[in-house]
Amino acid sequence: MTRVHAFTDDALGDLDTVGLVEAIQGRQVSIPEVVDAAIARIEKVNPELNGLAYADYDRARMQAKDPRGGYFAGVPTLVKDNSNVAGIPTQNGSDAFTMPPSRADGDYARMYHATGMLTLGKSQLSEFGFTPTAEHARLGSVASPWNTEHPAGASSAGAAAFVAAGALPIAHANDGGGSIRIPAAVNGLVGLKPTRGRIPSDKELRQMPVQVVADGVVTRSMRDTAAFFREAERVYRNRALPPVGEVTGPGRDRLRIAVVTRSPDRASTPEVREQTLKTAALLEGLGHHVEEIAPPVPHYLTEDFITYWSFLSLFVMQTGRRAFGASYDPTKHDGITLGFAQLARRRMPMLPFAIARLRASRRLTARVFKQYDVILTPTLGTATPKLGWVGAEVDFETRLERLRDWVVFTPLHNATGDPALSLPLGQTTDGMPLGMMFAAAAGREARLLELGFELEQAQPWARIQD
Numbered sequence: 001m002t003r004v005h006a007f008t009d010d011a012l013g014d015l016d017t018v019g020l021v022e023a024i025q026g027r028q029v030s031i032p033e034v035v036d037a038a039i040a041r042i043e044k045v046n047p048e049l050n051g052l053a054y055a056d057y058d059r060a061r062m063q064a065k066d067p068r069g070g071y072f073a074g075v076p077t078l079v080k081d082n083s084n085v086a087g088i089p090t091q092n093g094s095d096a097f098t099m100p101p102s103r104a105d106g107d108y109a110r111m112y113h114a115t116g117m118l119t120l121g122k123s124q125l126s127e128f129g130f131t132p133t134a135e136h137a138r139l140g141s142v143a144s145p146w147n148t149e150h151p152a153g154a155s156s157a158g159a160a161a162f163v164a165a166g167a168l169p170i171a172h173a174n175d176g177g178g179s180i181r182i183p184a185a186v187n188g189l190v191g192l193k194p195t196r197g198r199i200p201s202d203k204e205l206r207q208m209p210v211q212v213v214a215d216g217v218v219t220r221s222m223r224d225t226a227a228f229f230r231e232a233e234r235v236y237r238n239r240a241l242p243p244v245g246e247v248t249g250p251g252r253d254r255l256r257i258a259v260v261t262r263s264p265d266r267a268s269t270p271e272v273r274e275q276t277l278k279t280a281a282l283l284e285g286l287g288h289h290v291e292e293i294a295p296p297v298p299h300y301l302t303e304d305f306i307t308y309w310s311f312l313s314l315f316v317m318q319t320g321r322r323a324f325g326a327s328y329d330p331t332k333h334d335g336i337t338l339g340f341a342q343l344a345r346r347r348m349p350m351l352p353f354a355i356a357r358l359r360a361s362r363r364l365t366a367r368v369f370k371q372y373d374v375i376l377t378p379t380l381g382t383a384t385p386k387l388g389w390v391g392a393e394v395d396f397e398t399r400l401e402r403l404r405d406w407v408v409f410t411p412l413h414n415a416t417g418d419p420a421l422s423l424p425l426g427q428t429t430d431g432m433p434l435g436m437m438f439a440a441a442a443g444r445e446a447r448l449l450e451l452g453f454e455l456e457q458a459q460p461w462a463r464i465q466d
Contacts, residue, residue, distance in 0.1 A: 006041035007166040031074030038076035041167035051158030053081040054122040070116025081122035096332040097324035106202035129155030137392040153186030154179035178410025181422035185379035185435020196417030212414035251450030263408040264299035275426035304354035313340035339396025369441035379435030381408040
């Protein structure tokens, strides 16, 4: 087991994002010092983590001398390499093409930078985010800093690896099937997938038949996640949703919490179930009403999501030449991309029904949220596997079956658009973090943030540097 972190006595210290903002505003550290410290930390751990897709250090150092305004002014970060940033190519975790630098920030990066974030480059992801681990045959694997024998989890792997390792206090992540929450769970972080439409996403993501992808961040503390959503809302406010506002601590209301430890067609492992019930007992001890229930959605939604997911892969391949230019070589795609595309061709007659049922799925959870305020599940169905378990050398059918066991809870909220929060409340017998997930009705991020603050105070997360 190899644990990797970059925490040291420099300008970043062991500060979280809010702590760093306070240090910058109090002139205890300067923005150029902070940026240099983050670059040094990334360079220190990246050889073992492989989380960096593109470095833009020179421009970051120039911007540090005259930073944008905003609450997060000067906070160093990375943007995931499936979101456009001016002057940086967007490779989507693939080497099947070579893209020129983007001409302008995408809608997400424009909002992100308006809060003051200072981007040092791009973080690595699995190819187009199609797998919950970034294990590319040629680009390599992104490892978890908690144990480099394990993947950093999901397509926001690079972002989570660097935040967990202390190279950055905060990083952009997005979530189409769990890719904010899965790497948060694997790396001992806080990851909130917001309600659909809460945060602006790039045009390509908004045009999906079912908009399953939501943008956000991964952080090490509840106050960082709450501060991000507060500041994002000051830049962009979706008037169709209740405001998140400023959440700074636990709520007073005692909640009705449903506990689910299995999906409609898969049970979580005994270890994961035990950890989930321990979290349920913690909640009950805090005065919440907790009740275990059966899975609240039908089994066909799993197959519908796989059908739709495979269609997205086929769409990438069919439009690749137009989207990526003459350099596009479809034979270089990751095996999971190719496998999903083949599956889509076989399931094409099922696609209209899958899309219709996925679009209607919020009605199912809306009924549950009339009875309960929050649903607790494990973030993942099993402990984090080792690198290679769903890696590039494994055939597609085996990978898909293994993914069904591991990623059994997160895709539901991408279909419904409901918010869901993964918190690092558990730990496996081999010392890896284990996430617990809390879902609420659409627009109820504030409720999840308040609950997260309460749980963080009641059971502080394990720290990688301890």
